[in-house]
Amino acid sequence: MSYLHAPRLVFTGDFLSDVSTVNNDTAHYNNATFQPNFQDPGQGATNGWWNPEGGAVFDFQNCAVKQIFLPDGTTQSSPADDIIIGQAVVGAEGRPTGKMVDLDPDAQMFSALWCVQLRICTANGDLLFKGDITTTSFRDLQMRQLDGGKSNGQPLGASWTSVITNVEWGALAEQSAFLKTLRTTTQNNTLAINMNPFGYYYSHNDGRFSLGRIIGSIGPYFENEPFTFAAARRLYGINYTPSARGTFFSISNFLVEPDAKRVSVDFGASFPVADSIGTVNYKQDLRLAVSKIPQAGVASRQTPTFYINPNDFIEIGALDYQSDPNWLNQTGGIVSFNNLPDTTVSALAANQLILVSPSTSQPGQFAIIAREAIDGLVARADNFIQRLDDGQSVNIDFYAYQWGKLLPNASISVTLDPPTPDTPVGPQNPISEIYGNNFPAEGLTFNGQISTNPQGKAQMQLTGNAIYSPRVYIDGQIYFITYQTPTVDQAFGTEQVVVHLRDYFEEIANPVWGDISEMMIQYSNLYPIMSKYVVNLADPEALAEKKKILIFAFSRDMNDTMHMPVTRDLSSTKRNTILNWLHNPQIAPKPVVRSEAREAKAANPVAPGTALTDKQASYKEAVKAKNGSFPGFAATNDLFENL
Structure with a gap:
């Protein structure tokens, strides 16, 4: 991914993530034990956590272009320099911007953006460019807030890296020298984008509930590069911070451009901040350098710091961030050093980049804050x-x-x-x-x-x-x-x-309500916003009455913002079975789909920590015990011969 290449722009602002939190709790998926109070807001598993009526909407709010970086290594931050500076970064027009969805309640650290469109427009709504962000998930989660997230509840940040496709350039793009250069530099009419969200608010006692801070960088895309991570080198933080229970500067991408004699490091996802909106009050003297000797190891409670002698590195330069508390929001945290000496460029070709700071306890030594991996x-x-x-x-x-x-x-x-x-x-x-x-x-x-x-x-x-x-x-x-x-x-x-x-499931061409009831009741439990404000997903008669709009939602492509279910967690055969029922609603009673599975599991309990082979055997026997009794598929013993 080439978002660190020139020309690139930086935008900052807020993001809205209106996630449903009922489905964050694995136990809430059990229809047999679900209670109505699980849909109420609160602080624990016996309720629906902080946002039970969320609709999974993702949106950009109060975002604007702050700075542009040009191929000659210069930056511009005044609207007088280029028309794009200061313009609004917004979502889609006339439809939801997109969705933010976890992979699963057992995999909540991989939240994905689906169907997100990004536009850069003037205050009058005139388009500079727009495009669709290809579905991408969290990577590189790391500690961000020095206060441990006390103000907002979530101290971690992450990165979304992707490409912007279907790019359309507005008439005003011709008035921007930056956009004209970007358009001619990028390939396949595709752009690279990296976004760093942090500072997300769980608390209802502040005007920022369900908001977080976001820093974005957009640059050229080059053919044959990956989509979901930067084709770049990486710095890794090694200094454990007990007060924050983590490591700052944990992961930072950087790009070395020998021909331009330049190194650019992205601290936008790793720089420690004082609060949830990216204020910087960090006062440490931070310098980039190239180590002349291999650096190994990480700091911990036992070995709190690693040191290096200044004779063992080549200094590149100091990070100029201390004079402006808004430095991160203005620059996106990307630091570029241009016109490097030939000796430095040569050293970077096969030596580790390091982030160091003069030691106060070891005179003449430098503490290593972050380092590149051994052998790069x-x-x-x-x-x-x-x-x-x-x-x-x-x-x-x-x-x-x-x-x-x-x-x-x-x-x-x-x-x-x-x-x-x-x-x-x-x-x-x-x-x-x-x-x-x-x-x-x-x-x-x-x-x-x-x-x-x-x-x-x-x-x-x-x-x-x-x-x-x-x-x-x-x-x-x-x-x-x-x-x-x-x-x-x-x-x-x-x-x-x-x-x-997803589970094996044989599509049912002419289903009755009992064939889909367990799935629909579960959705009604987990997404109360639907049942409270659109249609009761647990009521077959209500579904039949609203079947046209539901057929529309269930038949959308998975990458369509109107796709239902928003969790994308059902197989195509289950989705098709639901559609088949909606086309011809039959409300005859039938046993609940999953009750048989629960009985099979109860008859063959597996103790926590059981060895893999024992657990496999128990699993097979549980399913064999109820062979053929699961509505929706006809399992035979032959299917298990290869398990």
């Missing part, structure tokens, strides 16, 4: 979040880099994480048993060892196989797949591909 290695999956039906296959794209260049013949090992234990009902889990993840292992098929081609790219085919309600009352299963290169820098761990594999 980065390996990442692009389409790292997947929703799969059984029998569906997808190619996961992996890229390997060394010192910012694609690395051929790099070996990458890929491993399914072990199963997590079930959580029985108890004081900390008062509603319903919660079932583990990464089980059964046979739900996914993939090659555990892949290598990059001469262009530094590898593909791994991932196939979803039939599973039968391993979590009983939640559709499908969540799988975490860890990958790494043999020489991975263990200080920074590994990365993951995360998959929601």
